[in-house]
Amino acid sequence: MQRYIYKNKNLITLISGILIGLAFISKFTTGNMNIFQWALIVASILGALPIALQAYQSLRVKVVSIDVLVTIAVLGAFLIQNYEESAIVTFLFLFGAYLEQRTLNQTRSAIKELVEMAPESALKLMENSEFEEVDIDDVDVGDILLVKTGAKVPVDGTVLSGEGYINEASITGESVPVEKTEGSKVYAGTILDNGTLRIVADRVGEDTTFGKIIELVEEAQDSKSEAERFIDRFAKYYTPAVLVIGFVTWLISRDIELAITILVLGCPGALVIGVPVSNVAGIGNGARNGVLLKGSEVINDFSKLDTIVFDKTGTLTMGNPSVAEKEYYGDNIDEALKYLASVESESDHPLAKAVLEEIGDIELLPVENTEVIKGGGIVANVKGHRIAVGNVHLMERENVELSEKAKKDIEGFEKNGNSLVLTAVDGELKILMGVRDQIRPGVKEDLERLRRLGVKNLVMLSGDNQGTVDLVSRELGLTEAHGNMLPEDKSEYIKKLKEKGQIVAFVGDGVNDSPSLALADIGIAMGGGTDVAIETSDVVLMNSDFSRLPHALGLVKATARNMKQNIFIAVGTVAVLLYSLLFSNWMNMSIGMLVHEGSILAVILNGMRLLSYRLRN
Numbered sequence: 001m002q003r004y005i006y007k008n009k010n011l012i013t014l015i016s017g018i019l020i021g022l023a024f025i026s027k028f029t030t031g032n033m034n035i036f037q038w039a040l041i042v043a044s045i046l047g048a049l050p051i052a053l054q055a056y057q058s059l060r061v062k063v064v065s066i067d068v069l070v071t072i073a074v075l076g077a078f079l080i081q082n083y084e085e086s087a088i089v090t091f092l093f094l095f096g097a098y099l100e101q102r103t104l105n106q107t108r109s110a111i112k113e114l115v116e117m118a119p120e121s122a123l124k125l126m127e128n129s130e131f132e133e134v135d136i137d138d139v140d141v142g143d144i145l146l147v148k149t150g151a152k153v154p155v156d157g158t159v160l161s162g163e164g165y166i167n168e169a170s171i172t173g174e175s176v177p178v179e180k181t182e183g184s185k186v187y188a189g190t191i192l193d194n195g196t197l198r199i200v201a202d203r204v205g206e207d208t209t210f211g212k213i214i215e216l217v218e219e220a221q222d223s224k225s226e227a228e229r230f231i232d233r234f235a236k237y238y239t240p241a242v243l244v245i246g247f248v249t250w251l252i253s254r255d256i257e258l259a260i261t262i263l264v265l266g267c268p269g270a271l272v273i274g275v276p277v278s279n280v281a282g283i284g285n286g287a288r289n290g291v292l293l294k295g296s297e298v299i300n301d302f303s304k305l306d307t308i309v310f311d312k313t314g315t316l317t318m319g320n321p322s323v324a325e326k327e328y329y330g331d332n333i334d335e336a337l338k339y340l341a342s343v344e345s346e347s348d349h350p351l352a353k354a355v356l357e358e359i360g361d362i363e364l365l366p367v368e369n370t371e372v373i374k375g376g377g378i379v380a381n382v383k384g385h386r387i388a389v390g391n392v393h394l395m396e397r398e399n400v401e402l403s404e405k406a407k408k409d410i411e412g413f414e415k416n417g418n419s420l421v422l423t424a425v426d427g428e429l430k431i432l433m434g435v436r437d438q439i440r441p442g443v444k445e446d447l448e449r450l451r452r453l454g455v456k457n458l459v460m461l462s463g464d465n466q467g468t469v470d471l472v473s474r475e476l477g478l479t480e481a482h483g484n485m486l487p488e489d490k491s492e493y494i495k496k497l498k499e500k501g502q503i504v505a506f507v508g509d510g511v512n513d514s515p516s517l518a519l520a521d522i523g524i525a526m527g528g529g530t531d532v533a534i535e536t537s538d539v540v541l542m543n544s545d546f547s548r549l550p551h552a553l554g555l556v557k558a559t560a561r562n563m564k565q566n567i568f569i570a571v572g573t574v575a576v577l578l579y580s581l582l583f584s585n586w587m588n589m590s591i592g593m594l595v596h597e598g599s600i601l602a603v604i605l606n607g608m609r610l611l612s613y614r615l616r617n
Contacts, residue, residue: 002053009050013094019043020087040083047090048074069242069263076260077589088590089264092597118189118210122154123147139204147197152189156208157199159184164195168543242266257589258581265577265592270599274566277607282559285613290542291552298538302522302553303560304503308455309494309516311508312462312472315526315546317437321350323358324418325434327409336430339382340423342367343389347378351421354435373397377421388424400424406432417471436468440546444476449550449615453557457502461490461516491515507549524549554615562610566603573599 005012023039026032051074054067070093077086123131125144136154139145144160147153153166165177168190177193180186186199189210205211242263250259279296286293293299310316328336342365344352370380376397377390388398392410395402400422402410409432413420418434447458459480462469466483473481482493490506494516497504506520517523517537525537526544541548577595580587 005050005053009094010098012046012050013091013098016043016047016087016091016094019046020091023087037083040087043087044074044078044083044090047087047094048078051090051093066239069239069266072243072246073260073263073589076256076263080256080260082257082589085589089593092590092593095597119152119154123151137205139201141201141204143201145199145201147186147192147199149192149194149196152191153186153197153199155188155199155201156203156210157186157201159186160198160200162195162197164197165193167191167193261581261587261589261592262578264589265581265587265596266574270570270573270596270603271567273600274570274603274607275563277604278559278562278566278610281607281610282555282562282613285555285610286552289551289555290545290548291555292540292542293552293556294538294540298522299556299559301503302505302539302556305505305522305553306455307457307459307497307502308450308505308507309459309461309490309497309520310478311490311506311516312460312464312469313437314544315507316443316460316472316476317439321354321419321435321437323354323433324436324438325413325416326358327406327432329403329406329429329432332425333430336423336425338363338365339385339387339425340389340431342382343370343378343380343387346370346380351419351435355421355433358433385426388422390422391420392422395422395424395429398424398427400427400429402429415471417468439472439475443546446547446550447476447478450553453550453553455553459497461485461493487515491519494519524552551615555610555613558613559610562607566606569599569603569606 019039020043023036023043026035026039048071051067052071055071058068070089074086074090077083077089119136121133122136122139123146124134124139125146126132131146139155145154145157147164149164159180159182161182163179163181166180166186167177168187180195180197185202186197187210188203188208245266246259246262249262250256253259279299282299283293283296293302337359341356341359341362344355345364346367365382368381370378372378373390373394376394377388379386379388379390379394379398381387386398388394388400392402406429410420410422413432413434416434416436418436421431421433421435422429423431423433450458457479458476460469460473460476460478460482462472462481462483463485464483469481469483472478485493494504494506498519498521503522504520505522505524506516507524507526508517517525522539523537524539524541526541526546539552541552573595577587577592581592
């Protein structure tokens, strides 16, 4: 019976509303008071059933809930034969609960959308060399899978063959398709817009990046902030206090209706629901926009921060050195570029990779007698020419004469923070390239947005030399910049900032900076969804997208403001209702319940505004 009542709670609400409407239509059209009275009695009994059952369940676990207050109030109104009040109060309470559940479901739409994006099947290579569709639970690590145009990628994996463009919005929040070729990483839940890919499964099920995101958002939305825990404790003592006040009011005034009305008006429903709905909506917005907030507590601390400390490489900069400047000397440069590419193709040094990327597709020639000069570079023979590729010291060793222009170019490249790659052909300088880690596009504008959001100190810590660090700092306009720092130096620096009373966030790659991420008040990982980033940090910026950081900070500040607004609405409504009851003649139980349920709806709708939050530029 109990299960049946809960299952049909919405139907009971509808029937109760129809009976109340029927009662008033009968009264004002035919004047039939019997129909009016009996319709209200049935509506009161029907409406009270689910509320009374909830009250009973609460009392069983020694909790005096809002349902207990309403049940006592409805019984009191029923006993004094105020059927109009009892029917309207039960209907409004049930209808309010219906609206509350419906709107709360919408605030959790982010996690619902994520779950719906989860792949359910995959095309798996079987022993007969054919691809067959199997349930996603039947896919294991190492299986070969086929992904066709329009299909969801079923696992985290590596492309074995084929090429195509994948929409990774479910992982990164960015809907621009990303090209995938042999060797590229793909993620579960993303969609292949065009092309065909054959992939090998690296991670499956809950171990995929997508699975971890769903788990993380679910845990975050279910977690409680300090404000929520305080309100839970407050409601635990507040509700019994309202019962006592109602009872004392009856003892003093002997006005049972006044006492019952106090019970109805004193319900703290909006206060209890206001803060959680803000948290859930804020976390949901973050999940949709590639920002994972690990719990409600993060929102409170993050919204108050005044100092952000950045790792340089991979955070403010791209993390992949590339050619930033270049100069050519003399004739036959095309041939010199072939010689350079041929020699560098023999090396696995990061500078060699940057040089090859800059030159692009070019004919490679046979390389002979390769000699690696420690701390200098490479010397080799190509088509009978002696090719030297390396730094200035190597050029001196090879007796390469540097013109005045070349010396000025070298000095300028070094001032700009470049690592130098010089190329000489038969003792004559032909090519000068400056390689450095490039600043992320748009970072300067994003840092300015952070300042406008109230961040006072922007600090960079790096293991690079101080000259390079100072160059990046000047270009970005940072407050402080410190180079030659080991991971333990960075964590010690953060500790000192916290001892000064600053609220500190650290932004790093989530791997070598994990001690600093853990030590900071807020650890923010440029993680691209990696395991270490998700485990170590409080906030993850998916796809290592720095531009999501200002959105994240603006979002948590908006969420914190939203919580305060909801608390003000809830407490203010109760205060106004009780004041009106004691010092005016217009307030009664039905009006009070209507306003009370309206306040619950108001805080929910206010919280839901966060779902559409966007940072203004």
